[in-house]
Amino acid sequence: MIELAVLDIAGTTVEEHGAVYLALEEAVRAAGGDPSTTGIQRWMGAGKREAITALLAEPAGGPPAPDMVETAFADFRARLSAAYAARPPAPLPGVPETIATLRAAGVQVALTTGFDREVTTALLAAVGWDRGFLDAVVCVDDVAAGRPAPYMIFHAMEATGVRDVGRVLTAGDTVRDLEAGTNAGARIVAGVLTGSQDAAVLGAVRHTHLLRGVADLPALLSLS
Structure with a gap:
């Protein structure tokens, strides 16, 4: 699980x-x-x-x-x-509902980012995710090296008390996201097609799944 x-x-x-x-x-x-x-x-x-x-x-x-x-x-x-x-940022379609579904099913949700803490805090406040909506948020300045190093994923595991990478799913819209997930040894390493890199680019590196977006995760995990 x-x-x-x-x-x-x-x-x-x-x-x-x-x-x-x-x-x-x-x-x-x-x-x-x-x-x-x-x-x-x-x-x-x-x-x-x-x-x-x-x-x-x-x-x-x-x-x-x-x-x-x-x-x-x-x-x-x-x-x-x-x-x-x-032009204020906004949650991608279905993402708030997906996060709520995952957490209701007992799956903790952590966000990781190449932004520093100050930028991240302001960004999450702008989309209303700054008060108890997430289980952990890990920024690049929390670790010794950013992606493709797996350290942000490991830090998220530490913050949430998860010890087995075989019980971790990672998802991101860039090659570096997939590389970090693979380097961490995560069970599921999913590329999502909601960013700037397409299926051809993401599909060229190791991954377990390519999805239209994060909103497809509940179906992938048979939660919907």
């Missing part, structure tokens, strides 16, 4: 209209970088400070100065905040 569902946020449980990757690209360009579309896609699902560092190194390959990274990261957060104010 699955005891814990570990779900990504942007593009998986929350519709934020691609604002995060537009803000990321704009902040890197403002800092003097020239990120390619492929480069942006490569860092989808990663920690945003890590992504900025890598993108600023393109194409020359030299590491950017730490103060340049921090300036670009602050700019990214400001751009994202403005984008969310102009």
Whole structure:
């Protein structure tokens, strides 16, 4: 039996209209970088400070100065905040009902994200998920490394008291989400098609299921 569902946020449980990757690209360009579309896609699902560092190194390959990274990261957060104010994020269709169904069936639900805690707290408050709606929320700054490392999944297990990865389901909309789930050894590693990466891209890496969205999870677990 699955005891814990570990779900990504942007593009998986929350519709934020691609604002995060537009803000990321704009902040890197403002800092003097020239990120390619492929480069942006490569860092989808990663920690945003890590992504900025890598993108600023393109194409020359030299590491950017730490103060340049921090300036670009602050700019990214400001751009994202403005984008969310102009077009507020919202739960993807069926997701609140799915989370409620999972928890009613005894499956704990944790969210993981490449955002830092401050951005995540504001985002979840905006969609009304900040007070007892979830069992755990793990941010990239809670662990030593973001996806594809499995640490956020392990941290979610620790926070919820789940000890067996064979009882864990992970779901996300990026290759890195799937890689993290596989690296953790989760029983179910599901890709969802509600984000920017399609079935061809997600299907090219190890996974157990490809779903239209998180709303398909209750049927997958025979809860509906």
